[in-house]
Amino acid sequence: MTNNPNILLVYTGGTIGMVKDYKTKALRAFDFSQILEKIPELKQLNCEIDTISFDVPIDSSNMNIHYYITIAEIIAKHYNNYDGFVVLTGSDTMSYISSAVSFMFENLQKPVIFTGSQLPIGDLRTDAKENLITSIEIACASEGGEPTIQEVGLYFEYKLYRANRTTKINAEQFEAFTSMNYPALAESGVHLSFNKHLLLRNESKKSKLIFRKNLIEDIVILKLFPGITSKVVEAIVNVPGLKGIVLETYGAGNAPTEQWFIDLIRKAIDKGIRIVNVTQCSGGSVILGLYETSTDLKNMGIINGKDITTETAIAKMMYLLGEDLTKEEFKKYFETSLRGEIS
């Protein structure tokens, strides 16, 4: 036994877990239980690494709430036995997955770092090794006997972000993610430097981890565009069983003032559908009532998503819908930062 940190590496799928068969040139899934033999550099990290892999690695485009719950259950089950967790998923929907996981844990006091890569781990020019090695290093970092990171992070291309602030912005470049409304939590250069004043801390250190896994998926993103017709909006608000809408509006939360639009949105809110206003802009915030074009929405009680990302609005909605809240409570909690997701 050593006093080195113990890290649990959870592999779910995505590009990162592929190796190229140089004879056939085909990509195939890599056996993560052999990771230490395949990436001997990991042995220099002074930590103990155990791995758990999904039986069948999955592309993140095929992940739904059941996979989010499986990932969170693995972390919850092993929470007391490890100092930190590194979760490898495909990057395409990593912002959604990691945001959802951030809500499922209240009072998290250990690092949960999501990462992946643009090129397979077996590719000569891969970004996977750096992403994986630094993510493990971040998960091991501690200060004064406490983990430096005590929240869900997303590490990619030299930057650690708060996971629920991220968006995938590039399908080709190694710098695939950004966090427009919150600075990076850490940057990896010659040194690994943490921006300590930006890190999430639980007020009460004694609080135990609370794990909630009742996610609801009867929701939709309604993205406005100039010329959107009443037929389309009507069809969406009348989807049977629909419980929530993430309404992607223009600029600071603006939408058409045409009567048909206002009436459909009002009717949906009256029916009990939770509607959150988020901006289509990558950065900045909804400011309800700033323009006349958001005054009606404000008056009818639309929820103000402020500077939340669409990905996180979806995750937060899935989470809060599972909590059996009144209309007023739902609005209050949505507009409050629960895991550092809004400013």
Ligand code: ASP
């Ligand atoms: N399609 C892959 C996925 O998201 C891409 C990646 O791993 O980055 O699963």
